Amino acid sequence: MGAPIVTTASITPPMTRERAEAIAAEFDLRRLPPDFLANPYPVYAVLRERDPVRTMPDGSWFLTRHADLVAVYRDAATFSSDKHVEFAPKYGTASPLYEHHTTSLVFNDPPLHTRVRQLIMGALTRRAIAELEPGLVALVDGLLDRLAARGGGDLIEDFAAAIPVEIIGNLLGVPHDERGPLRGWSLAILGALEPVLTPTQQAAGEAAVREMLDYLRGLVADRRRHPLDPQRDVLTRLIQGERDGQRLTETELLHNCIFLLNAGHETTTNLIGNALVCLHEWPQEKARLLQRLHEVRAEPQRQDEIPAAVEEFLRFESSNQLGNRRALRDTEVGGVRLPAGALVTLCIGAANRDPAVFADPERLDLDRRDNRHLAFGFGVHQCAGLSLARLEGRVAIGRFLARFPNYVLSAPPVRGGRARFRGFLRAPFRV
Ligand code: HEM
Secondary structure: OOOOOOOHHHHOOOOOHHHHHHHHHOOOOOOOOHHHHHOOHHHHHHHHHHOOEEEOOOOOEEEOOHHHHHHHHHOOOOEEOOOHHHHHHHHOOOOHHHHHHHHOHHHOOOOHHHHHHHHHHHHOOHHHHHHHHHHHHHHHHHHHHHHHHHOEEEHHHHHHHHOHHHHHHHHOOOOHHHOOOHHHHHHHHHHOOOOOOOHHHHHHHHHHHHHHHHHHHHHHHHHHHOOOOOOOOHHHHHHHOOOOOOOOOHHHHHHHHHHHHHHOOHHHHHHHHHHHHHHHHOHHHHHHHHHHHHHHHHOOOOOOOHHHHHHHHHHHOOOEOEEEEEEOOOEEEOOEEEOOOOEEEEEHHHHOOOOOOOOOOOOOOOOOOOOOOOOOOOHHHOOOOHHHHHHHHHHHHHHHHHHOOOOEEOOOOEEOOOOOEOOEEEOEEEO
């Protein structure tokens, strides 16, 4: 094979130290230049070294060190996830986006957070997730068959994005022929979490919440009439509540269903898409992984190599790069005093490349062990769907590589261009 058609520089353009220092010197999440969005890591490195607990022009704080993120995640009593204060000026309190984001479990503290989380976790058991695997394998193989017949396609549209929508649809029992709008709704609603929101994005997010609420009212009414097994069906479980009467109100139920349908979409799409693009950028790692997979197939008793690789993809190109908290009292992080009310952005993408925790952090190392990345967050709000996401990543990436070990990107992939959710919109490839 000759030189690759799509070069690494056209995917992750390098940034000089000088340029990274210039962006870091004026760092403002509300004004991010395109070269930062293409490759934020050199800027994160400068911030981590020089100003790891950094004030931004709007008075909020930006954290980049792994230890500081862990400290904040651990102290949920001081660092609240409740977004009523933050989102009121952002969306306006009459906005459907405000009602949605302030009612979902991820943006709440106990007791609502605890009630909803317990209900969801009760249905996302190890067994329930393992039972999803055969259907997932069949789905992935069907997509691969179609790609093989066409000699390639788009890694995102035709593969990565086609998987989570079906898995989450199954989890909530959304009929197959009604899944079409789910991805668009999800992109619009989560897109409205970006640091800066245009009027068009806000309008699209609001329309998506309204349409999703309308749709879910019908789905919930139907499930009330025809409940499924609450051990397996998340929606039935959320409707029925636990036996001790922890029922959700209708508004809580609907908005948490919306959140569940959205939470695993773009994040998981980007895990799979980022991994397959990363392997194109790191051909030696790809070759080693393929060799390992070959050996594992010959000796099935050897541990599967894909799970460790999935953890490294999660670390290296974390699909969810930013988290947020609000200090409820005067406190201190990383030796810096924060006043009560301080808004804090947790930069997962920076923490996951912190040299204090990861050896040679700017290198994709699929052999990395003891990978304490924060891609799923940490503490009481740690991702409730992490086992499902890991399963989807393992099956999708593993089966793709087994089928198309020599896939090549046929045009430079197009990034989503967002700070919070990191991934690609398109990545054409051929086999
Ligand atoms: C690679 C895929 C995924 C990534 C990177 C990811 C990342 C995250 C992160 C960082 C959080 C914590 C937010 C915070 O602390 O503020 C979170 C929470 C959450 N995620 Fe995921 N997620 C993924 C897939 C999924 C899937 C497939 C589901 C659905 C089943 C899901 C459901 C949730 C839920 C329900 C929460 C809220 C948990 C809580 O507040 O207690 N996620 N996710």
